[in-house]
Amino acid sequence: MSLSQPTVTARPDPTPPSTASTFRIDIWRSLGDRRIACRVDAGPGVTALSGPSGVGKTTILNMVAGLLRPDGGHIHVRNVTLFDGALGINVAPEHRHLGYIFQDARLFPHLRVRGNLLYGIRHLPDAADALEEMARFLGIASLLDRWPSTLSMGEAQRVAIGRALLTRPSCLLMDEPLASIDRARRADILQLVERLRDEVGVPILYVTHDLSEAERLAAHIVQMDFE
Numbered sequence: 001m002s003l004s005q006p007t008v009t010a011r012p013d014p015t016p017p018s019t020a021s022t023f024r025i026d027i028w029r030s031l032g033d034r035r036i037a038c039r040v041d042a043g044p045g046v047t048a049l050s051g052p053s054g055v056g057k058t059t060i061l062n063m064v065a066g067l068l069r070p071d072g073g074h075i076h077v078r079n080v081t082l083f084d085g086a087l088g089i090n091v092a093p094e095h096r097h098l099g100y101i102f103q104d105a106r107l108f109p110h111l112r113v114r115g116n117l118l119y120g121i122r123h124l125p126d127a128a129d130a131l132e133e134m135a136r137f138l139g140i141a142s143l144l145d146r147w148p149s150t151l152s153m154g155e156a157q158r159v160a161i162g163r164a165l166l167t168r169p170s171c172l173l174m175d176e177p178l179a180s181i182d183r184a185r186r187a188d189i190l191q192l193v194e195r196l197r198d199e200v201g202v203p204i205l206y207v208t209h210d211l212s213e214a215e216r217l218a219a220h221i222v223q224m225d226f227e
């Protein structure tokens with residue numbers, strides 16, 4: 001398996017941008033008496049969504065993933081339209097080809113690490129080779145027969161990243177991936193995100209409340225504020 005990213009072949013964007021942008025997002029949604037809105041126009045690499053707790057970063061990521069419907073606007077990722085309120089386009093989450101990395105890894109507890117990694121790619125003829133290559137890349141080959149409950153948070157987060165990457169997503173959505181990891185192990189995961197950016201070349205929409213983390217990783221930072 002190659003870790004390089006595939007060409008996206010889903011629905012073409014009806015209004016292509018003048019410059020090639022990876023994330024072209026302009027969405028809003030009311031939650032209770034709050035209005036959460038965000039605009040992004042960013043190229044490849046890491047794009048950070050930063051801002052204080054409660055400003056709506058996770059809500060925006062959930063809308064990009066298709067887990068929450070925006071009240072209006074549009075979401076284009078690598079020139080594929082995932083949502084367009086005016087045109088009535090709302091691609092189902094399972095057809096968006098995105099990889100979502102949550103704060104707390106969310107591995108399937110009833111599957112060993114190997115089963116978690118194979119989830120979603122079992123049907124592929126090269127699944128076993130792809131799994132081996134990914135395990136080597138992430139340094140988790142020795143963990144393949146372990147249960148998720150026996151992993152440290154850092155190890156679990158690596159497995160979650162591997163599970164997402166193996167489905168060959170067009171981009172990764174990462175929601176505070178360092179949040180549940182002890183300080184000593186955070187540098188390892190930060191380095192891994194840099195390798196995803198530089199060696200795998202997968203575009204990443206990265207949520208963090210920590211501006212220094214955003215500045216270290218991201219070519220483009222979107223600072224969210226309360227409206």
Ligand SMILES: Nc1ncnc2c1ncn2[C@@H]1O[C@H](COP(=O)(O)OP(=O)(O)OP(=O)(O)O)[C@@H](O)[C@H]1O
Pocket residue numbers: 031032034051052053054055056057058059060209
């Ligand atoms: N289903 C919901 N109904 C009403 N309000 C909600 C709902 N989900 C989230 N909110 C509110 O929307 C706001 C944004 O939440 P969100 O989790 O997106 O913020 P965040 O910037 O990711 O915060 P944090 O950094 O603390 O995770 C918060 O005030 C939250 O309480």
